[in-house]
Amino acid sequence: MEFLRPQALEEALSLLAEHPAYTILAGGTDVVVRRREGRLAPEGYLDVTLVPELREIWNGESIFVGAAVTCRELEESPILAAVCPLLAAAASTVGSPQIRSRATLGGNVANASPAADLIPALTAADAQVVIQGRQGTRRAALPDLIQGPGRCALEPGELILGVVLEPFRETARWSFDKIGRRNALAIARMNGAVVLEEEGGQMRNVRLCVGAAARRPVRFRGAEALLEGQNPDKDLFRRAGEAVSQAILEETGMRESSRYKLPVAVEFTARLLENAARRGQA
Amino acid sequence: MKLEFILNDKPVSLEVEPDMTLLDLLRERLQMTGTKRSCGVGECGACTVIVDGEPVNACLYLAGQLPGRWVYTVEGLSKDGKLSALQQAFLDHHAVQCGFCTPGMLMSAKALLLKNPHPTEAEIRRALSGNLCRCTGYEAIVEAVGAAAERGSS
Missing domain, CATH: 1.10.150.120 ([2Fe-2S]-binding domain)
Structure with missing residues (x-):
């Protein structure tokens, strides 16, 4: 069993080109579980946790967050606390303290679980995933990259370097929320994030993503349009929730879970928006 | 692979398969059975150990990622036979x-x-x-x- 541990990005990419079938490993919190369940039988491993470029969070014109940054590091990052607290908040709800020590941003994206907690936050923050392959780098929005449960559209030989996102402005209002059977170690039954800007009391540039509700992360454009330019208002938030619920039904059709998820989506969305608006008043 | 790491303040060196979990390494290779095996998928915390200051599930940690790490297990808590x-x-x-x-x-x-x-x-x-x-x-x-x-x- 080959277990490769590149210590530079160039080396990681050339090893990946040489061994495109090897399993890319970071924190192992999905890979080792899938192996145990017999859903994955790695031919070899390519451990990316020693690649310095993937371990960084930096704040230039945009913010870059490396793929091998752990949820603990996201949670505790002073940079994110200042410029994208939404991502830190989402990371603080992942799994358990033990899982957050290990699970990474890149792993959350690459595994493409519909219940992934970072994905709605990254989508609402309008993050672009930076991907490098032999042909160079490309950027992709999460709704384009993630095509279904467990299906992240990476080509052989491509590696997620991290995400870039724009720092939140002072007028930004946001919230993240999650419903599970308990606080820790519960796969989200529903999770979601909203980011908007409040200008003169009106909501602008609303970006709303509800996860664990559809086959892949989507922004709810209909609900966003309802809110655009309006004043925060409880009835309006509920109508936005109804629009989300309707859009989920259109996306998934009636399913066993719909009797639970469709009404919950209404309340869940309304609460997300109320929390974002309340955070604005503080 | 030849694995060298620090276990409860003592250097350890042994030959292991890199895809062995830290839990198996502790219990089966080193006969240190204080760390418990239960769910095996990171949901119960029975196998929690500390690696480089962070709590982790030993059942999800592969030996290949251990070189040079500082690992503490429950056996490392007591000193000279005295409970912490x-x-x-x-x-x-x-x-x-x-x-x-x-x-x-x-x-x-x-x-x-x-x-x-x-x-x-x-x-x-x-x-x-x-x-x-x-x-x-x-x-x-x-x-x-x-x-x-x-x-x-x-």
């Missing part, structure tokens, strides 16, 4: 029922106190949230960690 203050607090507060979750609880609590010697009750509960106790004796465990913190040593 944290272990003593667990006894004093009857925080041990069947005992199966205890090593993991101790290591999660130890990881908390290393970083935050004076946690609030909410911080203690959050730090223990990845550890299940099927006897449901959580109150006594939370009290024990709080008491150890008050005594200022873990």
Whole structure:
């Protein structure tokens, strides 16, 4: 069993080109579980946790967050606390303290679980995933990259370097929320994030993503349009929730879970928006 | 692969398969059975150990990622045959029922106190949230960690 541990990005990419079938490993919190369940039988491993470029969070014109940054590091990052607290908040709800020590941003994206907690936050923050392959780098929005449960559209030989996102402005209002059977170690039954800007009391540039509700992360454009330019208002938030619920039904059709998820989506969305608006008043 | 790492302050060197889990390495290769095996998928916390200061599930940690790391297990808590203050607090507060979750609880609590010697009750509960106790004796465990913190040593 080959277990490769590149210590530079160039080396990681050339090893990946040489061994495109090897399993890319970071924190192992999905890979080792899938192996145990017999859903994955790695031919070899390519451990990316020693690649310095993937371990960084930096704040230039945009913010870059490396793929091998752990949820603990996201949670505790002073940079994110200042410029994208939404991502830190989402990371603080992942799994358990033990899982957050290990699970990474890149792993959350690459595994493409519909219940992934970072994905709605990254989508609402309008993050672009930076991907490098032999042909160079490309950027992709999460709704384009993630095509279904467990299906992240990476080509052989491509590696997620991290995400870039724009720092939140002072007028930004946001919230993240999650419903599970308990606080820790519960796969989200529903999770979601909203980011908007409040200008003169009106909501602008609303970006709303509800996860664990559809086959892949989507922004709810209909609900966003309802809110655009309006004043925060409880009835309006509920109508936005109804629009989300309707859009989920259109996306998934009636399913066993719909009797639970469709009404919950209404309340869940309304609460997300109320929390974002309340955070604005503080 | 030849693996060298630090286990409970002592250097260890051995030949292992890199895709072996740290849990198997501890229990099957090193016969250190204080770290418990339960769910095997990172959901129960019974196998919690500390790697480079962070609590982790040993069942999800591959040996190939261990070179040069500092690992602490429950066997590393006592010194010269004497229980640590944290272990003593667990006894004093009857925080041990069947005992199966205890090593993991101790290591999660130890990881908390290393970083935050004076946690609030909410911080203690959050730090223990990845550890299940099927006897449901959580109150006594939370009290024990709080008491150890008050005594200022873990």
